[in-house]
Amino acid sequence: MDSRSQPFVRRRLRIISVFFALGFLLTLYRTFDLQVLRHESLLRLSRSQHLNDIKVPARRGEIYDRAGRPLASSIDVPSVYADPSKLEDPLLAANILSDKLDLPFEQTYKKLSANKMFVWLRRHITPDLAAEIRSLELKGIGITKEPKRFYPHREVAAQVLGFSGIDAKGLEGIEKSLDDTLGGEPQVVMAVRDARGRALLPGLLDPERQSKGASLYLTLDLQIQHAAQNALREIVEKHSAKSGMAVVLDVDSAEVLAMAIEPSFNPNKYSAAPAENRRNRILTDIFEPGSTLKPFSIASAINSRSIHPEATVFCEQGAYRIGKHNIRDTHAHGDLDVSTILAKSSNIGTAKIALDLGSRKLSQDLGLLGFGVKTGVDFVGEVRGMLPAGGHWPKITTATVAFGHGIAVNALQLATAYRVLARDGLYRAPRIIQKMEYADGTQEALNVTSERRIYNQSTIAALLPMLEAATSKDGTGWRAQIPGYRVAGKTGTAQKIDTVSGGYSDNKFVANFAGFVPAEAPEVVIVVVVDEPMNQHSGGQVAAPVFAEIAEATMRRLGIVPDGESLSRIEEGFDDTDAPKTDVVSQRIKELSSMNAAGTMPSLQGLTLKEALVKLNVNKLNLPLEVHGSGFVVRQNPGAGRPFKDNENLLLELAQ
Amino acid sequence: MQIETKNKICSLLALLILVGAGLFRIWVYQDVLQVGYQLTASQREGVRLQAHRKQLELELAAAKTPKKLIGLAEGLGLEQPKHWQIVAYSKKRGERNGQP
Numbered sequence: 001m002d003s004r005s006q007p008f009v010r011r012r013l014r015i016i017s018v019f020f021a022l023g024f025l026l027t028l029y030r031t032f033d034l035q036v037l038r039h040e041s042l043l044r045l046s047r048s049q050h051l052n053d054i055k056v057p058a059r060r061g062e063i064y065d066r067a068g069r070p071l072a073s074s075i076d077v078p079s080v081y082a083d084p085s086k087l088e089d090p091l092l093a094a095n096i097l098s099d100k101l102d103l104p105f106e107q108t109y110k111k112l113s114a115n116k117m118f119v120w121l122r123r124h125i126t127p128d129l130a131a132e133i134r135s136l137e138l139k140g141i142g143i144t145k146e147p148k149r150f151y152p153h154r155e156v157a158a159q160v161l162g163f164s165g166i167d168a169k170g171l172e173g174i175e176k177s178l179d180d181t182l183g184g185e186p187q188v189v190m191a192v193r194d195a196r197g198r199a200l201l202p203g204l205l206d207p208e209r210q211s212k213g214a215s216l217y218l219t220l221d222l223q224i225q226h227a228a229q230n231a232l233r234e235i236v237e238k239h240s241a242k243s244g245m246a247v248v249l250d251v252d253s254a255e256v257l258a259m260a261i262e263p264s265f266n267p268n269k270y271s272a273a274p275a276e277n278r279r280n281r282i283l284t285d286i287f288e289p290g291s292t293l294k295p296f297s298i299a300s301a302i303n304s305r306s307i308h309p310e311a312t313v314f315c316e317q318g319a320y321r322i323g324k325h326n327i328r329d330t331h332a333h334g335d336l337d338v339s340t341i342l343a344k345s346s347n348i349g350t351a352k353i354a355l356d357l358g359s360r361k362l363s364q365d366l367g368l369l370g371f372g373v374k375t376g377v378d379f380v381g382e383v384r385g386m387l388p389a390g391g392h393w394p395k396i397t398t399a400t401v402a403f404g405h406g407i408a409v410n411a412l413q414l415a416t417a418y419r420v421l422a423r424d425g426l427y428r429a430p431r432i433i434q435k436m437e438y439a440d441g442t443q444e445a446l447n448v449t450s451e452r453r454i455y456n457q458s459t460i461a462a463l464l465p466m467l468e469a470a471t472s473k474d475g476t477g478w479r480a481q482i483p484g485y486r487v488a489g490k491t492g493t494a495q496k497i498d499t500v501s502g503g504y505s506d507n508k509f510v511a512n513f514a515g516f517v518p519a520e521a522p523e524v525v526i527v528v529v530v531d532e533p534m535n536q537h538s539g540g541q542v543a544a545p546v547f548a549e550i551a552e553a554t555m556r557r558l559g560i561v562p563d564g565e566s567l568s569r570i571e572e573g574f575d576d577t578d579a580p581k582t583d584v585v586s587q588r589i590k591e592l593s594s595m596n597a598a599g600t601m602p603s604l605q606g607l608t609l610k611e612a613l614v615k616l617n618v619n620k621l622n623l624p625l626e627v628h629g630s631g632f633v634v635r636q637n638p639g640a641g642r643p644f645k646d647n648e649n650l651l652l653e654l655a656q
Numbered sequence: 657m658q659i660e661t662k663n664k665i666c667s668l669l670a671l672l673i674l675v676g677a678g679l680f681r682i683w684v685y686q687d688v689l690q691v692g693y694q695l696t697a698s699q700r701e702g703v704r705l706q707a708h709r710k711q712l713e714l715e716l717a718a719a720k721t722p723k724k725l726i727g728l729a730e731g732l733g734l735e736q737p738k739h740w741q742i743v744a745y746s747k748k749r750g751e752r753n754g755q756p
Contacts, residue, residue, distance in 0.1 A: 070717045076707045145707075152718035226722035483739045562739050610741060 020224065058184035059147060060168050061213035063161060063175075065222045066255075066434060066577035070152060072161050072267075074168070074173070074339045076145040078130035079123040085115050086140035093138055097121060100133060123166055124148045149175075155264040157225050159280040160218070160432070163267040172270070172278055174216065174433070177380045181436065184213030212439040219255035219434045224248055227553035228260035231546045232528070236262045239533035239542055245282045246550055247415040249525040251516065254419055254428040254449070256377070256412070257524065257554070283375075283382040286408040287529060290539070291345045291476075292492030292514045293404035295421060295467060298338060298350065300365040301357040302459045309462035312337045313349045320348040325396045327351055339466040343475040345491065347403040354402030359393035367429065368454050369417040372407055376429045376447065385409045404492060415527040421463060422488075422522035425455030459617045464488055468519050471544075479544035480515055484562020488522075489515015489547065491539035496532070508532050513543035517551045518563075524554050604633040609654060616650070625649075631656035 034042060063072035080101065087093055094109035101108075101122045111119045123146060123334055125133075130143050149164045162173015170179035232244040248258035261281050265273030279285075301307040315640040318332030329346050341349035354362055358525050367373070372387030388397055400406040409417075412430060420427050431447040438444070455463075467488035469476040479492040492512040495504040512529040515523040528543040528550070555562075604612040626649055635653040719723075729735075 069720075070714065073710065073717075075711050075714060075715050150714055152714050153721045153723075156721070156723075223722055484742075556736065561742060608741070 047322075048518070056169075058186045059212040059435075060149065060164065061182040061184065061215040061439075064215065064217045065220050065382050066218065067221065067633075068217070069222050071157060071218065071220075071222070072149060072151050074147040074149055077124050077148045077580065078127060079146045080121040080125060080130070080133055080514050081139045081142050081144060082112055082119050082121055083117050083142070084112050084119060087112055088139055093141065095178060096136065096138070097133075097141070100129070100136075101125070124425050133208070149267075150212055151267045152221065153226075154266045154268065156222065156229060157220055157259065158264045158267045159261045159282075160220065161267060162278075162280075163270040168213065169355060173280060173549060174218070174379070175505040176217060177378050178433075182213045182216065184439070210399070214439070215437045217434045217437065219257065219286070219432050220259065221252075223557050224550075224554050225258040225260060226347075227557070228258040228550045229262060229264060231549035231553070232260050232262040233264075235530060235533075235542060235546045239530065239535060241530045242532040243276075243281060243536070244528070244530045244546070245285075245411050246526065246528045246546065247282055247411050248550060248554055249415045249430060249527075250417055251419055251422045251522045252415065254430045255434065256430055256432045258550075259412075259432070262443050272378045280379065280381070282411040283377070283379050284410070285531075286383055286385050286410050287496075287510045287512070287531070288405050288407065288494040289409050289512065289514075290404040290494035290510070291347075292418075292490050292494035292512055292527075292539070293407065293409075293458070294342060294345065294350045295490055296366065296369060296417060297354045297357070297362060297402040298342060298466070299421065299455050299459055299463050300362055301353045302338075302462055303365075303455045304357060304361055306357045307338065307353050309338055309466075313341060313352050315341070315346050315348045315352075318348070320351065322351070322396045322399055323394075327399060335539075339469050342466045342490065343469045343472070345470075345476050350403045351399035353400050355395060359398040360391035362398060363387065363391050363393065365454065366401070368452075369420060370413050370429070371407065371417065374411050375410075376449070377412070377414055377432045379432070383410055385413055391447075398577070404494060411527050414512075414514055415525050417487075418516060418525045418527065420454050421460060423451075424457050425453055425460045427452040427454050428452075456656075464519060467515065471515065472542065476538070476540040477513060477515070477544045479540055480513055480547045480551075482517070482548045482555070485517050485551070485555060486519035486563075487515055487517050487548075487551065488519035489513060489526075489544075491544055493538045493540075509537035511537055511539040511542035513539050513547045515547060515551075517555065518560065523558060523560060526550050527555050600638070601638045601640055601642045604636050605635050605640070609633070609652065612652060626651045627654065628652070629654040639651065 045348040060074045062070055062074075082093075084090065090109065091110040094105060094112050097103065098105040098108040098110075103122060111121065121141075123609055133141065134143055147168055149168065151161060152162070158173075160173055162170060162175040162177075164170045164175045164179075168183065170176035170182065175182065228246045228248060232246050235241070236244040244262045246258065246260040247256065249255070250257050258573070259280070259282050263277050265277045270278065279590065298307075302309055307313075312335045313621075314384075315329060315333035315336050317328045317334060320327045328346050329344075329348050331344070331346060333346055333349070336344065336346055336349050336352070340346075341353070366387055372385050374382050374384050388401060388406060393401070397406055411539075415597050416427070416430050419430075428451045429447070429449040431449065433446045436444045436446055465510050465513055467490060468486060469475055469488045470490050471480045477487075477489055480491075490513070492510075492514070494510045494512075495506070496510060497503070498505040498508070510529060510531055511533055512527065514525070514527045516525045526547050527642070528546045530542045533542045604615060607615065609627060609630075628651075631654045633652055634655045635651075637649075637651040
C-alpha cells in the first residue's frame with residue numbers, strides 16, 4: 001500500500017466506523033424500546049400467545065346438618081350454548097334444538113341468528129339430553145358444565161336453607177344470609193397452551209381446592225326436623241290452617257335442633273312454589289303469644305318477691321275492669337293459687353299479679369328474655385317483634401302484656417325465653433350455625449355465646465311444678481303429655497288482629513304451645529304455633545298434640561328412655577279425646593313392683609321383657625341379666641320361688 | 657500440519673457437543689410437553705372423579721332421606737317401638753344414648 005492511498009483507507013474506515021456506531025446506537029435504542037419502554041404490552045402479547053388465563057368459577061360450599069349429612073350441595077350439570085358466528089344454518093339448528101330442548105322456535109332462532117359469539121340456549125339439562133345434543137355434532141353448538149345447587153331432602157328444612165339461583169347466588173334463607181361465605185372467590189389460574197390452544201401445565205394450584213367457598217354445619221338434626229315437619233303437616237291439613245311452625249331447641253347449648261314450617265316447598269324447584277311458602281315464618285312472622293307468656297309474668301313476680309308462689313289471688317268471678325276496659329276469663333273463678341292461675345290460664349289472675357309487680361320490672365324482664373330484640377341468628381329478614389316502649393306502661397297495657405296481648409314475638413324468641421325456664425333461669429342466645437369449614441379443612445365455631453342469669457333458681461323451682469300442672473289432667477295442655485316422660489309447658493290462644501276493623505277478629509286465632517321435656521331434667525324446648533286453624537282453635541286442642549308428637553320423636557332420637565314413674569301414662573286409655581287413666585296403670589305398676597319384695601324369684605312366664613324387668617325392679621337390684629330371643633318369657637333361671645343370690649346371672653328366654 | 661488437524665478435531669468436537677446439547681434440549685422439552693399433557697389429563701380426570709363422587713354422595717343422601725327410609729320400613733312391616741317395648745337396664749335416665 002503506497003502513502004497516497006493511506007488517507008483514503010482511513011476515511012473509509014471512519015465512514016464504516018460511523019455506520020457501525022450508528023447501527024449499534026440504533027440497536028441499543030431498539031433494545032431499550034423493547035425491553036423497557038414497551039415491556040408490559042409486549043409481555044402481555046407474548047403471554048397471550050402461549051399462556052392462557054383459566055378463570056375457575058368458585059364452587060359453592062356445602063351445607064350439612066349437625067351430624068354431617070348433606071342438606072345442600074353443588075354438582076356439575078351440563079348446559080347448552082351456541083356460538084352463532086360459527087353456525088352454518090341457523091334455521092336448521094333452531095328447528096332441531098327447539099324440539100330437543102323444548103324451547104319456543106322463534107326464541108331459539110332469534111338467539112342463533114344474533115350477531116354474538118356466545119348465547120345460552122338451555123342451562124342445567126340432564127346428562128342424557130346433553131349426550132343427545134352432543135351426538136348431533138352441530139357446528140357452533142357446545143355443551144359446558146356448570147354447578148347446580150341440589151337439595152337432597154327436598155321439603156325438609158327448605159325455608160331454613162333457602163335456595164340459590166341459576167348463577168349460584170343465594171336468593172333465600174341461609175343461602176342468601178351467608179352468600180359471601182358460601183360463594184367463595186373465583187380463581188384465575190395461568191396455564192401454558194400449545195400451538196393448537198390446548199391447555200398444558202395448568203398452574204400449580206388445585207382449582208377444586210382453591211376456589212371453593214366455606215361449608216356450613218348447621219345445628220339442625222335431620223331426623224328431628226323431619227319428625228317436626230311431619231307432625232306439623234298433619235295438623236295443618238287436619239285443621240285447614242293457614243300455616244304452622246315448630247322450633248326445637250336444645251336446652252344445654254341453645255342450638256336449634258329443628259325449625260319446621262308448613263306448608264313447605266321443594267327448593268330444587270323453587271320457582272314453582274308460592275312466595276309465602278318460601279319464607280322462614282319462624283323468624284319473619286310475629287304473633288301475639290297469648291297465654292304462653294303468662295309463665296314469664298308470674299316468674300318475674302316470684303323473682304322480685306311481689307308474690308309468694310303459694311299466695312292466692314281473687315279472680316273476680318271472670319270479669320275485671322281496668323279503666324274503660326274489661327278483662328275476662330273463659331271460666332269464672334274466685335280465689336285461685338298461683339299454680340292454678342297458670343293451670344286454668346286465668347287472664348285476670350295473671351293481670352293482677354303483673355299489676356302488683358309493676359310495668360317497669362315486667363318490661364325490663366321481658367326485654368332481658370329477648371322479646372323485642374333480634375335473637376342474633378344470622379338470618380336476613382328476622383324481625384325484632386314488638387314490646388311496648390318505655391318502662392311506664394298504662395295499667396291496661398301492663399295487664400294485657402302480662403297475658404300475652406299487646407306484645408308480638410317470633411317463634412324463636414318464644415322458644416329462647418322458654419329455654420330460660422328450662423335452664424334454671426339462665427339465658428343464652430340461640431344459634432343455628434354450628435361451625436364453618438374452610439376449603440383447606442380448617443374449622444371455626446360460630447356464634448358461641450355465654451349465659452346470663454335472669455331468674456333465681458328458687459324462682460324456677462317454684463315455677464316448674466306449675467308448668468307441669470298446666471299439662472296435667474286438669475290443665476289446659478294435657479294433650480301435650482307423652483307416655484314415659486314428664487312434660488312442662490303452657491298453651492296459648494290469641495285472637496288475630498282483623499285488618500279491616502282494626503280490632504281483634506272473632507274467628508281468626510293463633511294456637512300455640514310452648515314447653516319442655518323431660519320436666520325434671522329438661523333436654524329440649526319445643527314451641528308449636530298454628531296460624532288460623534279451623535274447627536278447633538285453642539292451643540290445647542291444636543298445638544299441644546303436635547308438641548307431644550315432636551317431643552316423643554325427639555326423645556327417641558336423643559336416646560332418652562322413658563322412666564318407670566311416667567309409665568303410668570302409657571297403654572290403655574290414652575288418646576286425643578280422653579285424659580290418661582293414670583290410676584289404673586299406676587296400680588298395675590305397683591302390683592308388679594311389689595311382687596318380688598319377699599326376696600324370692602317371681603314367675604315371669606308369659607310376660608314381655610319390659611313387664612318382667614318392672615316386676616323384678618331390675619334397675620334397683622342391679623341383677624346381671626342375660627336375654628335370649630324376643631316376645632314373651634318362656635323360661636327363666638333362677639326358677640320361680642327360688643331365692644335371689646348375689647351376683648347370680650338372671651337368664652330369660654323369650655319366644656313369640 | 658499437526659496444529660491444523662488438532663484444530664479441526666476440536667472444532668468437530670465442539671460442533672458435536674453443540675448439536676448433542678441441542679438435541680438433548682429438544683428431547684427434554686418434548687418430554688416436558690408430554691408430561692404436561694399427562695398432568696392436564698390426570699387433573700381433568702381427577703376433577704371428573706371428584707364430581708362423580710359428589711354426585712354419588714348426593715344420590716346416597718337422597719336415598720337415605722328420613723321420608724324414604726320410613727316408607728321402606730313401613731313397607732317391611734316395621735314400626736317404632738311402643739313404650740313397653742323399650743328396655744334400658746344399663747343407662748341412667750338423663751344420659752343421651754343417641755345422636756345428636
